[in-house]
Amino acid sequence: MRFEPIDRPAQAFQQSVTPDHIQRIARRVFGRDAVSAAELGLGMYNTTYKVTIEGRDRPVVMRFAPDPARQARSERELMRNEYATAPYLAPIAPLMPRIIAADWSHELIGRDYMVQTFLDGVPAPDRLPSYPRPTWTGFFRRLGEITRTVHDIRGPGFGPVAAPTYRTWSEAVAGALHELAADAEDAGLHGADLRKAAALAESRSDVLDEITEPRLLTGDLWTVNTMVAADAPEPTLTGVLDLDRTWWGDPAADWTIRMANAKKDERLAFWEAYGEPDRTPAAVWRSVIYEIRHLGAIRLERHRHGQTDGVSRSYDDVAAALAEID
Template sequence: MDLRTIARDGGAFQQPVTSEHIRRICRRVLGRDAVSAVELGWGSYNTTYRVTVEGLERPVVLRFAPEPARQFASERELMRNEYATVPYLSVIAPLMPRVLAADWSHELIGRDYMVQTFLDGVPAPERLPGYPRASWTSFYRRLGEITRAVHDVRGPAFGPVANPAYATWGQAVTASLSQIAADLEGAGLDAADVRRAAALAAERRELLDEIAEPRLLTGDLWTVNTMLAPDAPEPTITGVFDFDRTWWGDPAADWTIRLASAKQDERVAFWEAYGPPDRTPAAVWRSLVYEVRHLGAVRLERHRLGDAAGVLASYSEVAVVLADMG
């Protein structure tokens, strides 16, 4: 079969697989031979291929998780978390790829993998810049609708969908901050600032525990994980994908909300569909806790990608937030 991979340094986090791995997987889960595979450059965590399969009219997507030993504890088994989330995402099912197969056995390769249908459209980061900026409001308004639909889904407990589960939101948040800090320290990085945020969150846990009902958080929904119609007169979302970082918790803690709040530009249309954000003093303080959690996870990602300057910059970013937390 024809295999095309992205050239990367041998020490890169994302590692390719062989053509034989892909062929054996297709035979096992689809009962057919793979004809060709092209590695897709979307995302920086899983390794993803578009695979043409003998006898199928449309290609499929084959995604490989990192080897278990390469995963941070705070990012462990994200693909399994996404798989566990699928039944809760029925509200946006027409926009999502369907899971054709998933295999956690590690019998064919020492990595989790999942086979999904291929979404139509063009990645939003490629297509959106081709539209006049004034028309981007339709994109963000639709993104607000999709996010609202997901956030309205209620769950059984707090924390990652695939567990561990926590009885309160405060427990889930402080555990997440502590786990990120441990990962940073394990990577040889200073995590005193994230530890400080975890301590402050524990001290004022009652403000976090005002969130009494777990709601579904998308984890990573934004432009990079959306597909657009190639020839529509205005930006039109045809698909959304990569829900591996889903959580049960406070919708305000979602990555999507962070990015929607980041600038007062076309993205203000997001709030027209989603609804106005909570600006009470308690909500504002919680948002600071969430920001440190985001920045801690970003620091880990920058380290994983070899972005030393970005890692260094994260310390001043967290310092600003900690000063506001008190």
């Protein structure tokens, strides 16, 4: 088998698997050998391979979760969360890779893994820059439509889809902030600012608990998790992938909403399809709490990838956010 891993430092968070792992999984799932496996560089959490299988016309994707001991509290079993979310994402199923197999047994490798269909198209970050920026509006309008479709899906409670749900939204938000603080401290970072935000969420639970109906949040949907047509005259979104950070909660807390609000550029077309956001004082207060949660997750990711300047900036960013609502 031709095997093409990405060369990473030994201490890197993402760890390659071996050709033998790929081969054993191919035989378990398909009853056939793998012909080749090339590691894909996109994504910063799971380790992903494009794999060709003997006798199959199309390649498949094999994705491997980090070793359980390397997973933080706030990111535990994200692949299982993605798997649990798949039935809820039926309204956008034509855009999603289909799950062929999932294995949590750790019999063949001590990590969770999934095998999925390979999406056509090109990763949006690779293709979008080749188009004139004014043509990007259609892409962002479509992203707004997809996000609205997901946010219209109702759930049974608050919190990660696969985990036990919280009774109220305030409990879910405070719980997430406490987990992020603990993860930061486990990594040798400061978490006091995140605990302060959790205390604020608890003390102002009435504002958070104006959200009474859990909706599905994509968790991580933006350009990096989309595919576009390779040769279309304008950016044409053809696929959505890696929705492993899904939550039940307030749509305004979604990463997608944060990114849509980040700049006043072509992404304004997002709101034409999605609908205008809530700008009431309560919604604005909640949005700051949500921003702190995002910043806590960013802090952990930057630390994981050795971005010390980014970790340092996160403290200033959280302090500025706390000053708005404290």
